Amino acid sequence: MNPDSQAFEYDPFEGGELAAALTPTPQQREVWLASQLGDDANLAFNESVTLALRGPLDRDALDCALQALVQRHEALRSTFSPDGELLVAAAGSWPVTTHSPANAETLAAVERKAVSTPFLLSRGPLIRADLVILAADHHALVLTAHHAVCDGWSTGVLLRELGSLYTTGVRRAPSALPPASSWVEYAKGRAERDDREDVAWWLETLRAAGPPAALDLPADRPRPPFRSYASDRFDTRFPPSLSADLDALASRLGATPFATLLAGVASVLTRVAPSEEGPCSILVGVPSAGQALEGRRGRTLVGHAVNLLPIALSVDFERSFQELVTSVKEALYEQFARIGKVLG
Numbered sequence: 001m002n003p004d005s006q007a008f009e010y011d012p013f014e015g016g017e018l019a020a021a022l023t024p025t026p027q028q029r030e031v032w033l034a035s036q037l038g039d040d041a042n043l044a045f046n047e048s049v050t051l052a053l054r055g056p057l058d059r060d061a062l063d064c065a066l067q068a069l070v071q072r073h074e075a076l077r078s079t080f081s082p083d084g085e086l087l088v089a090a091a092g093s094w095p096v097t098t099h100s101p102a103n104a105e106t107l108a109a110v111e112r113k114a115v116s117t118p119f120l121l122s123r124g125p126l127i128r129a130d131l132v133i134l135a136a137d138h139h140a141l142v143l144t145a146h147h148a149v150c151d152g153w154s155t156g157v158l159l160r161e162l163g164s165l166y167t168t169g170v171r172r173a174p175s176a177l178p179p180a181s182s183w184v185e186y187a188k189g190r191a192e193r194d195d196r197e198d199v200a201w202w203l204e205t206l207r208a209a210g211p212p213a214a215l216d217l218p219a220d221r222p223r224p225p226f227r228s229y230a231s232d233r234f235d236t237r238f239p240p241s242l243s244a245d246l247d248a249l250a251s252r253l254g255a256t257p258f259a260t261l262l263a264g265v266a267s268v269l270t271r272v273a274p275s276e277e278g279p280c281s282i283l284v285g286v287p288s289a290g291q292a293l294e295g296r297r298g299r300t301l302v303g304h305a306v307n308l309l310p311i312a313l314s315v316d317f318e319r320s321f322q323e324l325v326t327s328v329k330e331a332l333y334e335q336f337a338r339i340g341k342v343l344g
Helices: 026-035 039-043 059-072 104-116 152-168 183-192 196-209 240-253 257-272 290-300 321-343
Strands: 018-022 046-054 078-080 087-090 096-099 127-135 138-146 280-289 306-315
Touching: 018 183, 026 039, 046 104, 046 152, 059 127, 059 152, 087 183, 104 127, 104 138, 138 152, 152 280, 152 290, 196 306, 240 257, 240 321, 257 280, 257 306, 257 321, 280 290, 306 321
Parallel strands: 096 127
Antiparallel strands: 018 087, 046 138, 078 087, 127 138, 280 306
C-alpha cells in the first residue's frame, strides 16, 4: 500500500439506492479539480437564479414539481466520490428552505447566502432551493445548483419544465412532459469517444489563428503575488427598454444580440488596452452548450456540458461597427459549424 495514500470514509450507499456510478465528463472533472483549491474556488461554481412568483401559490404543487425534476434528471441526484474519479447518481430530493415572514432585505440575504455557502461535492445534494414568502401573493424562489451538475442550458430546461409541471399539476398528470434525456447515457458516450481527432483539430485551428495580442488591461489595484479566489456578488438590474434596444440594434445589423454584444466587448477591450497601430487580433473564450450538438436529445439534457471555444477576432478601428459585427458573426458561425462537424 502506498504510505502517502489517503483513507476516505465513504459509503456509496449512504444516499440511498444507486442509479449509476460512472466516470465524470472532462468538464465535470475540470470543475471538481478546481473546487479542491478551497472554499473560495468552490464557491465560484455556485449558480443561482431567482424567480419572482406573483399570485396565489400552491405550495404542494411546487414541491411536487421540484421533486419530479430531481427524479427526471440524474445529474441533479449526483455526487462525486472523494477522489473525483466517480460520479454517483442515487435517490435524492430537492431540499427547500422556507423563509417567512420576509421582506426585500431577507431576500437579498438569502440570495447572498446562496452563492456564499459551498456545496460538499462528495456528500451532496448539489442543489438547494429557498422559498421566500414576501406576501400572500408574492413569493421569490431561489434555485441554486453547483456547476458540476448544472449549466446555463440546463437552467433553461429546468425552468421550462418546472413551469409545465407546476401548471399541469404533476400529481394529476405525472407524464405531462416527454421522457428526459439521460445524463448517464451522455456521460458514457463521452467516455467512449476518441478525442485525438478533436485535439489535433484544435491545435491546427489555434496555430492558424496565431498568438493573440497580450492585453494589458487597466486595473484598480495591483495584481497580488498569489492568485486568490476571493470574490463578491453584485446585482445590477437593467431596464427592459435596454434589452429591447439591443434586440433592435442587432436586427438592424443582421446579427444576433450575442454577436452584437461580443463585437462590443472586443471593441472595448482593444480600446482600453495599449496596442500597436493597425488591426488588433484577440482570442475570446465563448461558452458553448454541448447539448446543442446532441440534436433533439439535447433539448431535455441536464448536466454540465459546457465547452469553452476560443474565437479569434480581428478589430480594426478604420472599419465601421457594422463591419466588425459582420466579421464576428462570421467567425462564430464558422467555428460552431466546424465544431459540429468534428463532434457530430
